[in-house]
Amino acid sequence: MSDTLLIAPPDPQTDREAIFELTAKTFAGEGLGYWGWIDHCRAGYIDHSPYDWSASSIGRLGGRLLTHWGVWGYRMRIGSATIRVAGIGAVATHARYRSRGFMARTAQTGLRRIRGRGYDMSILFGRPDFYERFGYVRAWSEQTHIVKVSDLPDKPPAARPRKFALRHRDDLAKLYNRAHARLTGTAVRPTYSRCRYHDHWDGYLWTDADGRATGYIIVAEFQGRFEMIDCVGDDEQVLRVIARQAGRRGYDTVHFPSLHHEHPLARRLRWGDSRVETRHRHSGGAMVRTVxxxxxxxxxxxxxxxxxxxxxxxxxxxxxxxxxxxxxxxxxxxxxxxxxxxxxxxxxxxxxxxxxxxxxxxxxxxxxxxxxxxxxxxxxxxxxxxxxxxxxxxxxxxxxxxx
Ligand SMILES: CC(C)(COP(=O)(O)OP(=O)(O)OC[C@H]1O[C@@H](n2cnc3c(N)ncnc32)[C@H](O)[C@@H]1OP(=O)(O)O)[C@@H](O)C(=O)NCCC(=O)NCCS
Missing domain, CATH: 3.30.1050.10 (SCP2 sterol-binding domain)
Incomplete structure (x- = not known):
């Protein structure tokens, strides 16, 4: 078998299953298991997602798929501007073919392809000490706001929240985009049309007198913690709904792992009694590269x-x-x-x-x-x-x- 890795964009029809398999073998150990990973790809991670088939790259040797450099395309805000970002994910080399420079070659070709497809910058959530060689550096440090339920409002929500199905909705995306205008790093929605964590996350929304959605929260229970994943709406109402959900589920603390530092809700939490945990990583967290x-x-x-x-x-x-x-x-x-x-x-x-x-x-x-x-x-x-x-x-x- 020739040692020349042939690198090309994947074909959505003929390479889809092979990509699911290679990445499932690679990432099965990260909690979902082999079949769980494949379901995850089908449920919304790759299918029904902003995965960009024409900007992604795969490497083949003798016809066999050995590497995958996936691109999820989205528009990211930098203040009032938006740029086109190639989000890199599911980066994998077949376990038997590692340390031969196959990913180095796939990534280099992949970065050229990304540029050719009109992307401005690239973001990824990395593995330590690997992506620097391709020009990636720390993009931001993870920040989690942590609040005791006893420090949240104890009044009942003004509008009654009801559970909703987690999938993209134009009305909610519009609310999200308005609330996150100018917050750097956030994505302009729509991104995913289905929620790939619909089994793990719960969403509650509330409406005005005409039945129009005015806010929502998405929450999750993860590793013994109660987490607020996403929210939009009047701060007081959002916090009341969160407090009620946390109380019902028996939690005394709420974690906000992806609340933007400049979001009005984050400011309000920091103005009251709360804790902010920042995790700095020299490499391996969110990383960025100019394309x-x-x-x-x-x-x-x-x-x-x-x-x-x-x-x-x-x-x-x-x-x-x-x-x-x-x-x-x-x-x-x-x-x-x-x-x-x-x-x-x-x-x-x-x-x-x-x-x-x-x-x-x-x-x-x-x-x-x-x-x-x-x-x-x-x-x-x-x-x-x-x-x-x-x-x-x-x-x-x-x-x-x-x-
Ligand atoms: C990370 C991963 C994609 C790297 O793929 P790879 O094809 O082995 O990558 P490369 O061969 O280009 O580089 C890997 C190492 O081999 C070395 N290497 C490169 N060419 C080599 C060669 N011809 N001979 C020996 N070693 C070589 C590189 O220097 C590098 O070493 P270092 O990272 O220890 O400094 C692969 O290990 C993998 O799939 N891991 C599991 C999934 C994962 O962690 N993905 C990243 C998620 S963010």
């Missing part, structure tokens, strides 16, 4: 203009060069108006770095932290502009949209 730097900056330009216009630097004029190891872009700035320009000539104002440029773009941390840790080279007025252009954003992707 197309000029395209990302072009989409970000209106948001960068918005940030500049509200700052003391609103009258600044000039060109700021942004470069990582692969690409260089110029931002032409004219009194609060930012636009992407072709890199030309010299400019004394530059942000030159490596993979951490992706962290600046999504606001993983404050610019001084990122620059200090990564050794980014900043010249001229870029030093003054940096905190305004790329502030910390506390990015986070909601649990419903994970891949």
């Amino acid at each position: 197309n730097l000029p395209a990302t900056l072009k989409r970000l330009a209106p948001e960068l203009s918005r940030r500049l216009k509200r700052s003391p630097l609103r009258n600044w004029q000039g060109t700021v060069r942004v470069a990582n190891a692969r690409e260089t872009s110029d931002l032409a700035i004219d009194r609060g108006r930012v636009r992407l320009a072709d890199p030309a000539g010299r400019t004394g104002h530059a942000i030159r770095g490596g993979d951490e440029i992706a962290q600046l773009l999504i606001g993983t941390a404050t610019p001084p932290e990122i620059v200090e840790q990564a050794g980014t080279r900043i010249t001229g007025d870029a030093r003054r502009l940096l905190p305004t252009l790329f502030p910390a954003q506390h990015p986070l992707l909601g649990e419903w949209d994970h891949f």
Whole structure:
């Protein structure tokens, strides 16, 4: 058998079952078991999902499927802008063919394909010390808000919540998108059309007098904890419904593992009695990579203009060069108006770095932290502009949209 791995996008008809099998063998040990994993793929993880067949990559040797680099496509918010993200998942090499560089080759081809398919950045939830070699760096740290039920409102919900079937609904997606506008890292829904955890999560929604949904919560019991997975609606009502559900199920604490730091509910919890647990991982948590730097900056330009216009630097004029190891872009700035320009000539104002440029773009941390840790080279007025252009954003992707 030739040792040449043939890498191509999978065919949705002929490769689907083989992908389910290879990934089931690989991930069976992670709780679902072999058949459970296959059901999971059918229930909504791959079927009925934003899995992008044309942007994913598989490797074959002698006709046999040996590697899988899956792409789930979605639009991610960075402030008021949205970019196209390739979420990478179900990354697997057949157990008998590991440590031969097969994934290295699949991933490299896969990253080129992602760019060719028009993606701006890529996010994945990684395995420690593996994805750096492909240019991925920490995207954000996991943050969980933890509240005692006794510190939640004890009044009954104003509108009566009722259980609803967990699948995509346009009305709920609209409510979600409105409530998460400008929250960096969140996905623009729809993403999944079915809920792949419908056996494990419960949803409750409430309506106005005309029967229109005005809010909902999705909760789960996981490893002995009561978790709030997703919610939309009036804060007071949301907390009353959560408190009631927690009480009924005998829990005295509620965990909020995917509540965005800047969400009004998170602010309210932090203003009251609560705990916030942050888990920092140098590698292996949420990771990010720039796929197309000029395209990302072009989409970000209106948001960068918005940030500049509200700052003391609103009258600044000039060109700021942004470069990582692969690409260089110029931002032409004219009194609060930012636009992407072709890199030309010299400019004394530059942000030159490596993979951490992706962290600046999504606001993983404050610019001084990122620059200090990564050794980014900043010249001229870029030093003054940096905190305004790329502030910390506390990015986070909601649990419903994970891949
Ligand atoms: C992670 C995984 C996809 C890697 O696949 P792989 O095909 O073995 O990857 P590669 O061969 O490209 O690289 C793996 C290791 O082999 C080494 N390697 C690469 N080419 C090699 C070669 N020709 N000879 C020997 N070793 C080689 C790499 O340096 C790497 O070493 P390190 O990670 O210890 O530094 C595979 O181990 C797997 O399926 N694991 C289980 C599922 C999993 O964890 N997926 C990731 C979920 S986020």
